[in-house]
Amino acid sequence: MRLGAFANAALGLALLWAVQPAFAQQQVTRYVRYAYQGAISYGELEGETIYQLEGDIFSDHRRTGKTVRLSEVRLLAPVEPSKVICVGLNYRSHLGDREPAPYPGLFAKYPTSIIGPEEAIVMPPDASDLHYEGELVVVIGKRAKNVSVEDAPEYIFGVTAGNDVSERVWQRQDLQWLRAKASDTFAPIGPVIARGLNYNDLLVQTRVNGEVRQSERTKDLIFDIPTLVSYISRYVTLLPGDVIFTGTPQTTRAMRPGDVVEVEVEGVGVLRNRVVAAGSEPDARRGDNREPTTEGN
Template sequence: MRIARFSIDGNVAFGAVEEGPEGPVLDIIKGIPYADFELSGVKVPLGKVRLLPPVIGNKIVAFGRNYADHAKELGNEPADVPWAFFKPTTSMVGDGDPIEYPSFSNELHHEAELAVVIGRMCREVPRERVKDVIFGYTCANDVTARDVQKREKQWARAKGFDSSCPIGPWVETELDPSDLAIQCTVNGEQRQLGSTSQMIHSIEDLIVNITEAMTLLPGDVILTGTPAGVGPLNVGDEVAVTIQGIGTLTNKVIKRG
């Protein structure tokens, strides 16, 4: 099932994406989707809503250097153990929302990633129970001010600025994430093409690792790393992240103003 979060006429709701006779529709969900929920039967055309980030998370945990070729293209060693950092929830924007080019950077890069959405409160999750705590999967773009990342030697501003985490367009709850194609295009030109099978540390590795240290809550997001091919974004560019079995997340870069 595909679960989207959206706004229409000033109201915000979750809905299940379905194919209607005249195109995709959203069947509005009663309540929130992380627990047992019911579909209301009230349906609105997908084309008449604004898609929002599909989760209301408390935190975004991202993992760096989890694809060997990406680490090497930036002159780094791949991570021998999972290497976590954080992006604030204020960095999230949805499908179709702009990425605002930060005034303190001159080198903005795209990073297409598979995002894991947590479905229940959990801590110290054993490997065999990881699937039980996952709600689903979505597309993400770990937008990075590369020059700031290099200059400041830590990643809070470089990866945490407002609009640096586009995510969406929805969460796919029924998916095998072990071998999914990940693609990024800029203005229609392919920049990244890889597979989740290239991850150094699996999704199980990442969730076991982070829950050894902290509690995850429903709606929290895990970014799993990016394949090789990262590159520059400029004002006016349209960047699209497509993940097999999920869909496409598209955002345009604008000047912060």
């Protein structure tokens, strides 16, 4: 078995394990974006089979009739956003002694921060205190501007898992959080976009080298997801494929090169990434502008 096939076979087991029986009665569709035989496609994932799609997943799309096994592809970040909006301090368990803010605290990452499952989180050479932040990530499905809280669910396409990688020293020292939050590879997302889940009550869990570091349900968000979408749309026009990191629970700790970080969102699956030192892997990021292969990272 090829290295890439082995890695994705393990990922497939993680995906299946994460889809709990409680969701069996829900009409949940799981979309993936993947590289296979030199091409990048979208598909619908059912069990271990991907059904290739044509068209725009956010509007008119259909199955092509072609299928491929999950173990034969390389999963990519499930969406290519024009904007990556993030919310800070949105769980009481993450506030410490601070009081909740009267409105959501927003910041942004860049599209170049985005990486997918099994891609490497690259620790810059001058970083010294790099932390994980496991989060539920919202994927926008249609153009949203000045939408109400009541109408906000109509603009949400689905959800995925994300890791708001953060350099704490830079957060404290820099004028803004550009380096600390928006450096390349600092926004892993994936492995799928799940459409049809009750995103207001999902378990978000982060593990480092198998040890549980964070675990809390999205029902504990200070500002719930419809509120976030409505609030952000007052100031920023959200487009199909844009993503919103909704906040991280509890406390975080520093990561080191070699650590394996897993963010699991109930009903979505497990997002797995390894931390590497800058320059230690010649193709650590594997951006989508490179020729797709089925080899592992």
